[in-house]
Amino acid sequence: MIELAGLTKRYGDKVAVNNLTFTVRPGIVTGFLGPNGAGKSTTMRMMLGLDRPTAGDVRIDGRHYDQLRDPLKYIGALLDAKAVHGGRSAFNHLLCLAQSNGIPRARVHEVLDTVGLTAVARKKAKGFSLGMGQRLGIAGALLGDPQILMFDEPVNGLDPEGIHWIRNLMKSLAAQGRTVFVSSHLMSEMALTADHLVVIGQGRLLADTSMADFIAQNSRSYVRIRTPQEDRLAEVLRQNGMTVVHNGSGTLEVDGGKSERIGELAARHEVVLHELSPQQASLEEAFMQLTAESVEYHAHSEAPPEQPPQGWGQSWRKEG
Amino acid sequence: MATTQVLRSEWTKIRSVASTVWTLSLAVVVTVALGVLISLLSRHEYDNLDRDDRLSFDPTFISFAGMSLGQLAMIVFGVLVVSNEYSTGMIRTSLAAVPQRATFLGGKIAVATGLALLVGLVTSFIAFFLGQAMLGEYKAHLGDEGVLRAVIGGGLYMALIALLSMGVAAMLRSPMLSLGILMPFLFLVSPHPRQRPRHQEGRPLSARPGRQQDHAGGHPGGQRHPLRPLGRARDHGAVGDCRPGGRFRPAEEAGRVSAADFARS
Numbered sequence: 042m043i044e045l046a047g048l049t050k051r052y053g054d055k056v057a058v059n060n061l062t063f064t065v066r067p068g069i070v071t072g073f074l075g076p077n078g079a080g081k082s083t084t085m086r087m088m089l090g091l092d093r094p095t096a097g098d099v100r101i102d103g104r105h106y107d108q109l110r111d112p113l114k115y116i117g118a119l120l121d122a123k124a125v126h127g128g129r130s131a132f133n134h135l136l137c138l139a140q141s142n143g144i145p146r147a148r149v150h151e152v153l154d155t156v157g158l159t160a161v162a163r164k165k166a167k168g169f170s171l172g173m174g175q176r177l178g179i180a181g182a183l184l185g186d187p188q189i190l191m192f193d194e195p196v197n198g199l200d201p202e203g204i205h206w207i208r209n210l211m212k213s214l215a216a217q218g219r220t221v222f223v224s225s226h227l228m229s230e231m232a233l234t235a236d237h238l239v240v241i242g243q244g245r246l247l248a249d250t251s252m253a254d255f256i257a258q259n260s261r262s263y264v265r266i267r268t269p270q271e272d273r274l275a276e277v278l279r280q281n282g283m284t285v286v287h288n289g290s291g292t293l294e295v296d297g298g299k300s301e302r303i304g305e306l307a308a309r310h311e312v313v314l315h316e317l318s319p320q321q322a323s324l325e326e327a328f329m330q331l332t333a334e335s336v337e338y339h340a341h342s343e344a345p346p347e348q349p350p351q352g353w354g355q356s357w358r359k360e361g
Numbered sequence: 362m363a364t365t366q367v368l369r370s371e372w373t374k375i376r377s378v379a380s381t382v383w384t385l386s387l388a389v390v391v392t393v394a395l396g397v398l399i400s401l402l403s404r405h406e407y408d409n410l411d412r413d414d415r416l417s418f419d420p421t422f423i424s425f426a427g428m429s430l431g432q433l434a435m436i437v438f439g440v441l442v443v444s445n446e447y448s449t450g451m452i453r454t455s456l457a458a459v460p461q462r463a464t465f466l467g468g469k470i471a472v473a474t475g476l477a478l479l480v481g482l483v484t485s486f487i488a489f490f491l492g493q494a495m496l497g498e499y500k501a502h503l504g505d506e507g508v509l510r511a512v513i514g515g516g517l518y519m520a521l522i523a524l525l526s527m528g529v530a531a532m533l534r535s536p537m538l539s540l541g542i543l544m545p546f547l548f549l550v551s552p553h554p555r556q557r558p559r560h561q562e563g564r565p566l567s568a569r570p571g572r573q574q575d576h577a578g579g580h581p582g583g584q585r586h587p588l589r590p591l592g593r594a595r596d597h598g599a600v601g602d603c604r605p606g607g608r609f610r611p612a613e614e615a616g617r618v619s620a621a622d623f624a625r626s
Contacts, residue, residue, distance in 0.1 A: 090460045091453055107460035111366075118457055124450040126378060133377035141370035141458045143363065181454065 042067055042220055043088060043116075043189060047097035050083050050244075057083045059244035060097070065222045067188070070215045072235030072252070073224040076332050080244040081224045082120070085193050089118055101189065111142040116189040117182030122174040122198070127167025131158055131177050134166060135184060144185055152180040171198030179210070189220040196230060208234045228328035232256070242332040259327030264300045266293040266307075267316035274312045281306060294320075367459055367468035375472055380441045385476070388434035388519065389484045395427025396488040400495035407499055420501040421511050424492020428515060431484065432522050435477060436543050439526025442473040444536040466531060474524045481519030485512050522547070 043065040050058040058080040065071045075081050086092040088099050090106035101109060101116055109115050125134055135149045153159045156176040161169070166177060175198055182190055192211070196204045211234055215221045225231050231238060231252075238255050240248040248255065268274050268291060275285045275293060283303075286294045295303060300319045307314050375381050403423050410418065446452040446469075459465040489512045493500035501508050530539040 086453075089457045091456060109460070112460055113458055120453055120457070121450060124453045126374075126445060126449045126451045128378045128380065129374070130377065133373060137370045137373040137377070138454065138458050140373055141366050141455075143366050 042102055043191075043222060044100045044103075045084070045088075045097070046100075048084065048087060048094055048099060049096040050080070050087060050092060051095045057244050058087070058094075061241065061244070061246055062097075063239050063246060063249045065189075065220055065239075066237070067220040068215060068218050069236035070211050070221045070223060070234050071237045071239060072231035073222060073239050073241070074228060074231055074328065075224075075226065075241040075247075077226055078243075079226075079241050079332070081226075081241065082193055083244075084241070085118070085120060085191060085222075085224065088191065089116075089120070091120075111144075111185065113138065113142040113144065113185030113187065115185070115187050116191060117185055117187040118191040118193075119175070119178040119182045119195055120191075120193045122171070122178040125166045125174065125177065128165055130163050130165055131169075131180075132162040134177065135180055138181055139184055142185055148184060148186070152183045155183060156180040172200060172203050175199055175203070179207075187219075190214055190222070192221075192223045194224055194226070196225070196227075204230075228325045229323075232324050240328070240331060247331055255327075256324060259322075259331065260324060261296065261322040261327075263297070263320050263322070264295045264303055265316065265318050265320050266295065266303065266314060267291050268293070268307070268312055268314050270312045273310070274307060277306055277310050277312070278303065291315075364464060364468060367464055368472055370459075371469045371472040374469075375442060375476060378445065380445070381438065381476075384434050384438035384441065385480045388431045388438065389480060389487070391434060392425075392427040392431030392484050392519075393488045393491060395430055396424045396492045397427075397495050399426035400424050400492040404496050404499060418499065420493060420496050420499055421489065421508050423496065424489050425485070425511075425515050427488060428519070432519060432547065433544065435481070435519050435523045436526045436547065437540065438477065439473065439523035440530040440536055440539045440543065442523075443469065443527045443530035444534060444539055447534040448536055470524065470527050470531075473527060474520055477523035478516060478520035481523075482513065482516030484519060485515030488515070 045061050045063055048058055048061040049056070061080075061084060073081055073084075083092060087094050088101070088106065099106070101112075106112060106116075129137075131153065132149060135152065136146065138144075139146065139149050150159070150162075153162050156179050158173065158176055158180060161173065166174065169177065175195065179192070179195065182192065190211075192207075195207050195211075199207060211221050211223060215236070223231075223234065235252050238248060238250055238252050239246070250258075265288075266274065271287065271291050271293060275287065278285050278293075278295060281302075284296045286296070288294050300317050304314070304317055307317075400420075400423050403418075403420075407415070407418065446455055455465060456462070459468075489503070489508075493502075503509055503512065526539065526543055529543055530536065533539045533542070
């Protein structure tokens with residue numbers, strides 16, 4: 042179990058993590074979701090004692106990280122797959138971690154086998170692809186057979202087969218009663234793996250809820266209608282107690298309406314329909330709505346596109 | 362956190378990267394090879410030396426002439442051992458495994474310094490014996506007064522240079538910055554034999570009591586042959602340079618220098 046109480050981290054004026062309080066419980070996969078720059082990695086670093094909180098407290102099974110004896114046996118973490126000395130072989134990398142926590146050498150072979158790196162165990166880590174590096178990081182997290190596992194963006198750089206493997210690994214670890222805490226900026230990924238959801242934006246807690254509740258609360262269903270007689274249909278629907286939103290270019294969106302009833306009303310009032318389709322807002326949209334105000338780096342889609350270079354040679358000749 | 366676990370882990374780290382092997386073997390090879398070469402040349406030049414230079418002829422120190430270059434490899438070793446953790450990002454993994462900073466850094470430095478001491482001592486003894494073999498009739502013996510101390514001191518010096526480099530790298534956390542500070546510091550700022558001010562000819566021996574180099578009196582010119590500075594351990598007492606000087610033992614004038622003279626140096 043990981044308990045955060047009023048966890049805060051400031052870098053100068055900037056507040057990276059703002060008064061976070063939540064608990065990560067055993068037996069389930071807890072998703073830690075937030076847009077880029079929301080403070081996910083900072084929070085995770087503070088959990089591991091790599092960053093000192095400005096205020097507040099993190100406890101692992103009731104103790105501070107640096108009070109743990111042989112911490113890899115309590116909590117295994119994959120923070121950054123590149124946090125490896127590239128000149129060292131995968132085996133030696135894991136061996137030095139194992140030795141520092143009194144983990145037997147045989148366990149190194151076991152985890153290498155679990156993540157499927159046995160064949161390249163003696164190869165230097167700098168030759169590893171992103172996916173192999175990710176697997177090596179996961180091997181390091183599993184090394185001490187810990188009851189708590191923490192993964193920061195584990196599916197980054199993995200191929201579909203690797204992503205599938207990670208999902209199943211996390212689910213099976215949770216099924217064994219372990220605490221699994223996994224961060225991501227992809228709602229769709231979380232929807233497939235997480236049982237519980239912690240959402241943060243700009244360092245603040247936005248949601249701490251079960252996945253099922255989050256879906257129920259945030260997935261909006263509506264009916265999309267295209268018609269040349271937009272105004273007339275909108276009036277008819279409003280008279281029948283429906284909320285209609287004009288979406289431009291002859292499209293209407295009706296919240297909570299049944300498509301059958303809308304079709305019947307349209308027929309009765311002789312309105313031509315070009316489209317009548319029930320829609321379900323994706324969790325991705327729900328997530329984006331939730332974090333909309335707190336996204337730190339907005340991409341401005343209305344910004345004019347950059348002028349394409351006139352010719353291939355000209356652009357660099359100007360600079361040179 | 363058992364300290365032995367950390368020591369074992371750090372030993373695995375240090376032996377499993379190529380930079381350890383390269384820097385340490387370079388330190389041995391450069392120190393020994395250069396020492397052998399200078400010893401050989403010194404033997405052939407001995408007949409051209411004047412009386413003062415024969416007086417200050419120091420066979421032990423001559424065999425350590427390669428250490429001024431060999432120590433650079435030791436600096437690189439010390440810097441890389443520590444800064445590798447930071448430059449590769451491994452430090453996050455390491456500190457997650459060993460959250461006690463003092464135990465972690467202490468273990469790393471103990472292992473690396475121990476290894477540097479071992480390599481330093483081996484280097485020092487090899488450089489001494491091969492150097493003396495090259496010096497032939499002018500050679501010093503390990504049993505001569507102060508020689509064993511000088512040879513062990515040579516190894517200790519290399520280990521301390523590595524330790525200093527580790528300390529600087531632990532503060533700066535960047536290999537380039539650490540080397541950029543250490544290299545000029547130990548190569549330029551630290552007085553080099555060639556740059557040391559020479560004292561004047563004809564100065565009375567009693568003028569600066571307690572300084573060994575005065576036994577050799579003045580060193581007129583000093584440019585007569587290029588090996589000369591390397592042959593003078595005695596006037597090499599400047600701050601910041603602690604390379605071991607050997608015993609003052611020219612073959613034909615051995616009786617002139619007492620143990621008391623050496624002790625003052």
